[in-house]
Amino acid sequence: DSESKLQLVQRHxxxxxxxxxxxxxxxxxxxxxxxxxxLTAVIDLFEDHVRKNHQQLDLIVGLDAxxxxxGPLLAQRLGLGFVLVRKKGKLPGTTVSVAYDxxxxxxxxxxxxxxxxxGQKVLLIDDLLATGGTLHAACELMEKLQAQIAGCxxxxxxxxxxxxxxxxxxxxxxLLRY
Ligand code: PRP
Ligand code: ADE
Numbered sequence: 001d002s003e004s005k006l007q008l009v010q011r012h013x014x015x016x017x018x019x020x021x022x023x024x025x026x027x028x029x030x031x032x033x034x035x036x037x038x039l040t041a042v043i044d045l046f047e048d049h050v051r052k053n054h055q056q057l058d059l060i061v062g063l064d065a066x067x068x069x070x071g072p073l074l075a076q077r078l079g080l081g082f083v084l085v086r087k088k089g090k091l092p093g094t095t096v097s098v099a100y101d102x103x104x105x106x107x108x109x110x111x112x113x114x115x116x117x118x119g120q121k122v123l124l125i126d127d128l129l130a131t132g133g134t135l136h137a138a139c140e141l142m143e144k145l146q147a148q149i150a151g152c153x154x155x156x157x158x159x160x161x162x163x164x165x166x167x168x169x170x171x172x173x174x175l176l177r178y
Contacts, residue, residue: 002048005041010176012038013156027156027178029127033069042070042175046153047077049173050123054150058120059083063138064090064109066127070155074125083115085124085138096144100137109137111145118146128156129172132163139170 012031019026032038050057057080062071064086075082088097088108097110116122124138135152142149149170157164157174164172 002045005045006175008038008041009045009155013176027128027158029066029069029155032155039073042155043073043077045175046070046074046125049153050074050078053173054123056121057123057150059116059122061085061111061116061122061124061138061142063124063126063134067125070127071125074153083111083122085109085111085141096141098137098140098144100133102133103131107134107137109134109141111141113145116142116145116147119148121148121150123150123153125153127154128158129154129161129163129167129174130158131161132166135163135172136166139167 009032012035014028014031016026016028032042060071060075060080060082062068062082062084072082088110091110091112094113095110096113097108099106099108122142124135126135129135139149151171151173152167154174155176157177159177
């Protein structure tokens with residue numbers, strides 16, 4: 001059942017204090033990828049949520065880099081296509097980009113201009129929601145392409161950083177919250 005799948009996933013997340021810098025408790029999802037049962041559980045739980053809560057989706061949009069680990073598997077389950085939001089400078093052809101602030105400095109995400117057609121309904125996916133800066137920038141990219149945003153999916157939500165508030169009015173679904 002879904003409770004045992006969630007527990008399986010939870011047992012495959014490790015926490016590393018002070019990585020990549022002092023004061024950050026890094027939530028590492030690598031053990032999920034190493035265990036096929038845990039990875040299947042993640043995709044099962046996302047699939048259940050999407051089938052119950054979303055209709056007529058067109059595309060799954062994954063975020064560089066760890067959104068790429070889960071997004072294509074979910075998209076295949078749902079019979080949907082997958083598109084990539086990448087860090088700047090990685091995608092060929094005409095692209096659209098959005099700059100955003102990190103705790104230190106700035107970053108920029110980018111998508112191919114023809115990746116999503118106007119009016120297409122998309123669900124965004126990443127491994128983890130912290131401040132929400134990354135997913136918020138990806139939502140801005142979707143708006144530039146006139147996509148319809150159905151919501152955001154993450155494995156882990158760090159609740160104290162209030163990323164879900166930053167993403168409002170878009171809905172966030174997380175498997176685990178810390
Ligand atoms: C991590 C994580 C999310 C983002 C969340 O990625 O995978 O994409 O940070 O943080 P935010 O909600 O505060 O924006 P990171 O930027 O470390 O890059 P990576 O996926 O390439 O490792
Ligand atoms: N991305 C932003 N904050 C993170 C954290 N605490 N653990 C893993 N990835 C992150």
